[in-house]
Amino acid sequence: MVATDQALIERVAANHCRDSFSILVARHQSDLRYSLRQMTGWDEALADDLAQETFIKAFQAIGSYKSDAKFSSWLYRIAYNQMVSHFRLARNREVTGSEEALTSATETPVSGELSQQELHQDLARAMQQLPSQQRMVIHLYLHRQLTHQEICTIMEIPLGTVKTCITRGKAKLRELLSSWQNEEAL
Amino acid sequence: MSKATDIDNLFVQARNSEPYLNDQGFVSRVTAGLPAERKVSVAQETVITIAATILGGAVAYPFFPVGEIIALIPSSFTITPIGLLAASGLASGLFYWLAEHAAPNRI
Numbered sequence: 001m002v003a004t005d006q007a008l009i010e011r012v013a014a015n016h017c018r019d020s021f022s023i024l025v026a027r028h029q030s031d032l033r034y035s036l037r038q039m040t041g042w043d044e045a046l047a048d049d050l051a052q053e054t055f056i057k058a059f060q061a062i063g064s065y066k067s068d069a070k071f072s073s074w075l076y077r078i079a080y081n082q083m084v085s086h087f088r089l090a091r092n093r094e095v096t097g098s099e100e101a102l103t104s105a106t107e108t109p110v111s112g113e114l115s116q117q118e119l120h121q122d123l124a125r126a127m128q129q130l131p132s133q134q135r136m137v138i139h140l141y142l143h144r145q146l147t148h149q150e151i152c153t154i155m156e157i158p159l160g161t162v163k164t165c166i167t168r169g170k171a172k173l174r175e176l177l178s179s180w181q182n183e184e185a186l
Numbered sequence: 187m188s189k190a191t192d193i194d195n196l197f198v199q200a201r202n203s204e205p206y207l208n209d210q211g212f213v214s215r216v217t218a219g220l221p222a223e224r225k226v227s228v229a230q231e232t233v234i235t236i237a238a239t240i241l242g243g244a245v246a247y248p249f250f251p252v253g254e255i256i257a258l259i260p261s262s263f264t265i266t267p268i269g270l271l272a273a274s275g276l277a278s279g280l281f282y283w284l285a286e287h288a289a290p291n292r293i
Contacts, residue, residue, distance in 0.1 A: 014227055015226075015227050016220075016221075018217055018220060021217070021220070022213055022216075022217050025212075025213045025216050025217070026209065026213050029207065029209065029212050029213060029216075030206050030207040030208075033207045033212070034204055034205070034207055048212065051212070052212070052215055052216050052219060055216045056216065056219050056220060059220050059221075060221065063228070116203040116205070117205075119196075119199060119200055119203065120200060120203075120204070120205070123196065123197075123200055142193065142194065142197035143197050143200060143201055143204075145201070170193045173193050173196075174192075174193055177193075177196070
C-alpha cells in the first residue's frame with residue numbers, strides 16, 4: 001500500500017525519519033523544480049539549489065506543518081521565501097544568474113511554432129521580467145491553478161494584491177510576448 | 187503568435203506539456219544535506235532534559251548557599267544619567283541586531 005503524504009509527514013515529524021522524507025521528496029521534486037525553473041528564468045542550477053534548500057528547510061520545520069493545507073502548498077511557501085531571500089542577497093551583485101537568463105531572453109524571441117522545450121523556457125524568461133511577487137502569483141494561478149485564497153495563504157499577502165498581480169502580470173506578459181512576435185516578424 | 191499571445195492559452199499549453207523532471211540524483215543530494223537522524227523523538231528528548239534538570243537541582247540544592255546569595259542582592263540601587271544612557275544604547279543596539287538578523291531565517 002502506498003503511504004499518503006500525511007502518513008509520511010507524521011513519521012518525519014515523530015523521529016525525523018529520512019526514508020519517509022525521501023519518498024516525499026521523490027514525489028514532489030519534479031513539480032517544485034519545474035516551478036522554480038519558471039521563477040528563475042529557467043536557470044536549472046539555481047532552481048535545483050533553491051529546491052534543495054526548500055526541502056531541507058521543510059525537513060527542519062516539519063513540526064510546524066499544519067495538515068489543513070496541502071503539503072505542496074506548504075512547499076511553495078517555503079520555496080517562495082527562499083527565492084525572495086536569494087534575490088535579496090544577490091541584488092547588490094553586478095550580474096546574477098537570473099539576470100544572465102534575462103539577457104538571453106531578450107536575444108531569443110518566442111518563435112511561431114514552439115517546441116515544447118522552447119515554450120517552457122521562453123515562458124520562464126518572459127516571467128523573469130516580472131517582479132518576483134507577481135511572477136509567483138501568475139505561476140500559481142495560471143500554471144498550478146490554485147485559487148486566489150490558496151495564493152493568499154501561501155504568500156501571506158492580501159486578496160486584493162493577488163488580484164492586482166494577476167491583472168498586471170498578464171498585461172505585462174501579453175505586452176512582452178507581442179513585442180517578441182513583432183521583432184520576429186521584422 | 188497572433189492571438190497565441192493570449193496568456194491563458196499559453197499557460198494551458200505549458201501546463202499540458204509540463205515535463206516530468208527525472209530525479210538525476212536530486213533526492214540523494216537532498217537526503218545528504220539533511221541534519222542527522224534523531225535517536226530519540228523530540229518528546230522523549232524534552233522529558234529526559236526536564237527530568238535531568240530536576241534531578242540535578244535536587245542533588246545540588248543542599249550544597250547550594252541559597253541564603254548567602256540572597257543576601258548579596260542589593261535592596262536598592264541608583265542609576266546615573268550616564269549609566270541610563272549606556273543601558274539605552276546597548277538595548278537599542280541589541281534590538282537593531284535582532285531585527286537585522288531575524289528576517290532571513292523565516293520559513
